[in-house]
Amino acid sequence: MSGKKVREGSFHLVGGDFTKAGVASSELKSILSGLGIDVKLVRRAAIATFEAEMNVIIHATAGMMHYAVSDEQIRVVIDDMGPGIPDIDLAMQEGYSTAPDWVREMGWGAGIGLPNMKKNSDEFKVDSVVGEGTTVEIIIKIKEGKAIEPK
């Protein structure tokens, strides 16, 4: 963890529970706003984590979202017990999706979730083991001058 730690925590994610889908990202967004982080950075973090959360809801049985905020960065790790991604390079291509039709009818599964997470992150990593699960790491740097005061 780089920088002085300000806050950390985690949320449980339940696969298939569309009524709760987005709750974790929404709460994290409130926490980041409450820490006084620049709104543009908060928005990027919220979008990236929401996409990751939706992937867990759509594809996995369960997952966790861990966040750690320092005066230098926002780091969020989302890991799941899911099917895993056989070909990460392919999954990173815009438009590639394995989401079923009923998920698409709800407005998801366009195949741009992973590329969009990367777009909104300063550092982005995906690790996956087929049959076990996937871990996504999102890091957003808190720029100089926008640094937050540790509480």
Place this chain on the structure above:
Amino acid sequence: MTLKRLIEILDAEVILDAGDPDIEIQAACSSDLMSDLLCFAAKPGSVLITGLINPQVVRTAEIADLKAIIFVLRKRPDKDTIELARAKGIPLIVTPLSRFTSCGRLYVEGLESCTEETK
């Protein structure tokens, strides 16, 4: 334009009044694909025009800092979706117009696209 003016242009009905009708709306985006909104709705302070009425529409609006949601073709979201929007302070508006006509009317009146389009 103000939200109030936008509602007049769309002959719309406010089904959830959640704030100031005089807030300034900078731009609009229209999609039924939530991922597209999260990826391309680049300008905060926009409104969303959509035909989808599930709770994730409200979540997407909240995450992307959208100021109001306009449902087309008289579609009405369920109670849970309305309650979520109330909790998040996002006004919900229903227009009898289609997505195409809604966008057309607002475009003519000078509202911009919220997408940073590549030319």
